[in-house]
Amino acid sequence: MAGDILGFVGVGRMGGPMASRLLDAGHRLCVYDLSEAATAPLVARGAQLAASPAEVASIADVVLISLPTPDVVRQVVLGGNGGIINGSSVRLVIDLSTTGPGVATEVAAQLAERRIGWVDAPVSGGVTGAKAGTLAIMVSCPTPTLQKVEPVLKVFGRPFHAGEKPGLAQTAKLANNLLAATALVATSEVMAMGVKAGLDAKVLIDIINASSGRNSATQDKFPRAVLPGTFDFGFTTGLSYKDVRLCIDEAEALGVPMVVGAAVRQMLAVTKARFGADSDFTFIAKVLEEWAGVEIRGK
Template sequence: MAERKLIGFIGVGVMGRPIARRLIEAGHTLVVFDRDDQAMAELAAIGARVAKSVREVADTATIVFTSLPTPAIFKEVALGADGIVHGETVKVLVDLSTVGSRAEQEVAAGLLAKGIETVDAPVSGGAAGAQKGTLAVMAAGTPAALDQVRELFDVFGKVFVVGEKAGQAQLLKLLNNMLSSTAFAITSEAYVAALKGGIDPEVMMAVINAGSGKNGATLDKFPKQVLPRTFDFGFPISSVCKDIGLAVDECQALGVPMWVGNTVRQIWNIAAMQDGKARDMTELVRYVESWSEGKGLTD
């Protein structure tokens, strides 16, 4: 069994909470902080210590995980006036967020100036993967820093070492999410076209998944969330917009034209602007259905 550790965890929301739970269940002691008192209370009920601030976490644990929603929040938590950078105990930050390579590099440089290493470690697999411990963990950091946290990754997923520089894992995660959201968008259009053409959607998915058109949407999200009309994958449209926006911007900065990526970004952004920000990403299908009838989405 891996050595039991005292671990800090900042951001225990949709993804952070099940990851933190698995670490606790594996025998580690966690000190947690989040703006949501209820989220912290759920973990306190199974043994977590609740901190009153980010700084308290960084003053307590040598290894601190973050799972945060936006680049701005991540930078404030890491480098702000009461941020991780001022912690007296923290030596390694493990960032599970999806914030893009530029934010990750800025934070890593700021922390390193104070002797704190950064492991850039975004995850893929959604809330269900976090609960099951089957996440894909893309990790970039120095070998010494990775050695300190690698066994912790095994608690909630499978680690893929991307490189030694913070930001490399962020780029790969954004590319992964861009492919996923693109697959879902085009599958939504194909699905609606099949319905309008009188094709049974169950037959459609069976044929596609037996052929060359299969993808993550046809294999997973459509059978589980779209065909039964539950629309409960657990990832909001606003987060898709954030991720694909970051992905397109980073790819363009690398000189890639992004003709397809820009078009897909527009599709998701239009859905978000039509009262879709808080809706589950699988509800994009409902927008395509309405647009195909020349209407907006109505409940």
């Protein structure tokens, strides 16, 4: 696809850095986002601005999307005259969002009726990984399609082929995000306990990271966003709650019980109610701080 113009719909917190990396790699871009502030830096670098997702899909034959919720993905791809499905040029849609397997299967089927291909490509690694090009990219699509899109995906990070069936990569992403949220909840609980007992938070984190309890929260989220008291890791409580809810819904549909997952979902619901959907999901630790009457900070 080198030299061809790529479409990109949704260039916000995650999509913006990924679109910027495509420009860095020499790709030409046509972009669309509801926010002018999101598109402006890309347009300033030479990206073409479209007036709708359908216009993007009438300019580019490959359109990438990075959107916040399953409903938004469904609307942007399938909705009305402005949807990507109504573009005159599009032949392939690459979904970098976390939508869950249900929406992926539904959208892929409707696109197939128009002879438009679909690639699930949800990403993990946050804004930091998007900027650095170190994302893990879970991909489900036919192998020949993977060979076509892999050079583009490698601009963002490392692709992992989960299988050919639509939705498989989404299932993998939901599993990952539940584990990430679970680590954050459990770590918040033990850190609140340790600090209330008299341990220094930094010392306890160092002990855990040298021991069998280390996890993504102790190794990254707490040192970066909780111990300094910034609570700015870069992923919102609302999106984390959405991902965990989708994971549990999918598990229930498959007949797989998720007892721990349900508790994590409830903790995210509490955090969302207390601090709002736009709060950073490390605010889970703030909930534990309030309940325990402590502050989890490093000296």
